[in-house]
Structure formats: structure tokens, C-alpha cells
Amino acid sequence: MRNLLSVILLSISMGLSGLVMAAGGSVHLDHAPGDLTDTESLKRGAQAFADNCLSCHAADYMRYNRIGRDLGWTDVEVSEKLINTRGADGEKTKVGELMKIAMNNDYASVAFGTKIPGLTVIARAKGGDWLYTYLRTFYLDDSRPTGMNNLAFADVGMPHVLWEKQGLQKAIFKTEKGEDGNDKHIFEKMEIVQAGTMSVEEYDAYVGDLVNFMVYMGEPMQLERRSLGIKVLIFLFIFAIVAYMLKKEYWKDVH
Structure with a gap:
């Protein structure tokens, strides 16, 4: 598990360094x-x-x-x-x-x-x-x-x-x-x-x-992608509220 975590952190750091190099320049x-x-x-x-x-x-x-x-x-x-x-x-x-x-x-x-x-x-x-x-x-x-x-x-x-x-x-x-x-x-x-x-x-x-x-x-399709992305985020936000309320309803008698 420790080795896996090290690999993940190394990959993230390499990716971020790549972004920094790409954004840099004289x-x-x-x-x-x-x-x-x-x-x-x-x-x-x-x-x-x-x-x-x-x-x-x-x-x-x-x-x-x-x-x-x-x-x-x-x-x-x-x-x-x-x-x-x-x-x-x-x-x-x-x-x-x-x-x-x-x-x-x-x-x-x-x-x-x-x-x-x-x-x-x-x-x-x-x-x-x-x-x-x-x-x-x-x-x-x-x-x-x-x-x-x-x-x-x-x-x-x-x-x-x-x-x-x-x-x-x-x-x-x-x-x-x-x-x-x-x-x-x-x-x-x-x-x-x-x-x-x-x-x-x-x-x-x-x-x-x-x-x-x-x-x-x-x-x-960039404009359509952005428009669809906003709609998906709105859907996920509403779904998260519904899922949370459903979870409370299911577990109300357990606690």
C-alpha cells in the first residue's frame, strides 16, 4: 500500500511539473x-x-x-x-x-x-x-x-x-x-x-x-461541451441532495 501511494504521489508531482514547464518560458x-x-x-x-x-x-x-x-x-x-x-x-x-x-x-x-x-x-x-x-x-x-x-x-x-x-x-x-x-x-x-x-x-x-x-x-464542439458540462454539474448537485435525503430516510431508525 505504501509503495502504491508513493507511485501515485510521484505521478501527480510529475504531472504538475509538466504543467509548470508548459506554462513557463521566456x-x-x-x-x-x-x-x-x-x-x-x-x-x-x-x-x-x-x-x-x-x-x-x-x-x-x-x-x-x-x-x-x-x-x-x-x-x-x-x-x-x-x-x-x-x-x-x-x-x-x-x-x-x-x-x-x-x-x-x-x-x-x-x-x-x-x-x-x-x-x-x-x-x-x-x-x-x-x-x-x-x-x-x-x-x-x-x-x-x-x-x-x-x-x-x-x-x-x-x-x-x-x-x-x-x-x-x-x-x-x-x-x-x-x-x-x-x-x-x-x-x-x-x-x-x-x-x-x-x-x-x-x-x-x-x-x-x-x-x-x-x-x-x-x-x-467546445461551446456545446461547456453547456453540457454546466447541465451535468447542476444535475449532480440536485442528485446529491436527493441522495443525501434518501440516505437519512433509510438510516433514521438505525441511529
């Missing part, structure tokens, strides 16, 4: 302004995803018509707004198909040096705040093959596909002495080098819609 994450009840934001985000992400990144656990049903689009609207790909037969991808891309892993490995990850559940893996920060913190770095680096994802291989909208910016770092006596570069601010087609506020809103859609895509 980069401050900005809060993503997402709202899954904002259908118009999700529609804008879906179009942004189709226009900018779906050329290289698949979302192959999601179907186009599922998005249309959840967001209130007809199949025709889904085809017009989201589908830009064609199958091997040259026919336009159908709305009932998964959100796949033509690029295969072999070509991606040659062209980019690595496989291109799918994005269906990236928001569940990384979190909406991380995605929001990542898409807004690309900065110029001549040492990188793409000429860009990223605060949230150091030495990232992905080019900044939204640079025309955001513009080009450079990161300003300050040098401080660490506890070990070595110099550390601390991020201070971003400076715009070349303006984009959007203002800072417009770009932040654009990325916010995109991230909002990716959070939805990672768990389309």
Missing part, C-alpha cells in the same frame, strides 16, 4: 481576443485561414461542410469562400471533403527541409495565446534562411506569409547580466521598418479572427 504571451460565439469573427478567420494557411498546411481532420454548417454558410458559399484547391483529376475540391492540400511530405521535406504540420488541432496543442503572439512577432533576422525570426518560436523555418499585411519589423533587445554572470538578451520592443497594408490595430484584429477560427477548429 516569452510573454499576449492574450488572444477570441470569442467562439462571434460567428462573424469566425467567418473572417476561416477566410483568412483559407487564403493564407491552406496552401501549405492541411487541416485534414476538418471538413469544409462542417465549417459551413457551424458558421451558417451554404455549400455554394463554402465553395466560393474557402475552397481554392483541386484534386488529382483537376476537379475542384468538394465541400464534403477534408481540408487537405496538394503538397505531399516528400516534396515538403525537399523544399522546406521538414514536413509541414497539419493545423487542425494546433490551437489545442499550443494554445490560442501562443498562436496570437507567434503570428505577430516575426522580425527581421539576416542570419536566418528566410530573413525572418520569431519571438515565440526561435529559429522558425516558416516564412512570414503575412508580412505584406503587417509590414516588416525589427526586434530591439537589451543586454542584462544573468544570475550566472553571463550576458542575456532581453526583448524590449518592436520597431516598424516597412509599413504594411494594415495598421497595427487592423493587423491585430485580422490575426485575432484567424486565431479565433483555429481555436474553433481544434474543438468545434
Whole structure:
């Protein structure tokens, strides 16, 4: 029994340490302004995803018509707004198909040096705040093959596909002495080098819609799950009262 208790406590402590490590990190994450009840934001985000992400990144656990049903689009609207790909037969991808891309892993490995990850559940893996920060913190770095680096994802291989909208910016770092006596570069601010087609506020809103859609895509049933969870808790609370009253009734003659 003592050994079993030790194993349980060790497992709990390892799990908590994992959460601490996951929550840690040297980069401050900005809060993503997402709202899954904002259908118009999700529609804008879906179009942004189709226009900018779906050329290289698949979302192959999601179907186009599922998005249309959840967001209130007809199949025709889904085809017009989201589908830009064609199958091997040259026919336009159908709305009932998964959100796949033509690029295969072999070509991606040659062209980019690595496989291109799918994005269906990236928001569940990384979190909406991380995605929001990542898409807004690309900065110029001549040492990188793409000429860009990223605060949230150091030495990232992905080019900044939204640079025309955001513009080009450079990161300003300050040098401080660490506890070990070595110099550390601390991020201070971003400076715009070349303006984009959007203002800072417009770009932040654009990325916010995109991230909002990716959070939805990672768990389309999230709102229903939360609603059901509240109903289950209410039921359990009422049932606990009934069970307690029944227990008192059964045992009243014993005590």
C-alpha cells in the first residue's frame, strides 16, 4: 500500500511539473481576443485561414461542410469562400471533403527541409495565446534562411506569409547580466521598418479572427461541451441532495 501511494504521489508531482514547464518560458504571451460565439469573427478567420494557411498546411481532420454548417454558410458559399484547391483529376475540391492540400511530405521535406504540420488541432496543442503572439512577432533576422525570426518560436523555418499585411519589423533587445554572470538578451520592443497594408490595430484584429477560427477548429464542439458540462454539474448537485435525503430516510431508525 505504501509503495502504491508513493507511485501515485510521484505521478501527480510529475504531472504538475509538466504543467509548470508548459506554462513557463521566456516569452510573454499576449492574450488572444477570441470569442467562439462571434460567428462573424469566425467567418473572417476561416477566410483568412483559407487564403493564407491552406496552401501549405492541411487541416485534414476538418471538413469544409462542417465549417459551413457551424458558421451558417451554404455549400455554394463554402465553395466560393474557402475552397481554392483541386484534386488529382483537376476537379475542384468538394465541400464534403477534408481540408487537405496538394503538397505531399516528400516534396515538403525537399523544399522546406521538414514536413509541414497539419493545423487542425494546433490551437489545442499550443494554445490560442501562443498562436496570437507567434503570428505577430516575426522580425527581421539576416542570419536566418528566410530573413525572418520569431519571438515565440526561435529559429522558425516558416516564412512570414503575412508580412505584406503587417509590414516588416525589427526586434530591439537589451543586454542584462544573468544570475550566472553571463550576458542575456532581453526583448524590449518592436520597431516598424516597412509599413504594411494594415495598421497595427487592423493587423491585430485580422490575426485575432484567424486565431479565433483555429481555436474553433481544434474543438468545434467546445461551446456545446461547456453547456453540457454546466447541465451535468447542476444535475449532480440536485442528485446529491436527493441522495443525501434518501440516505437519512433509510438510516433514521438505525441511529
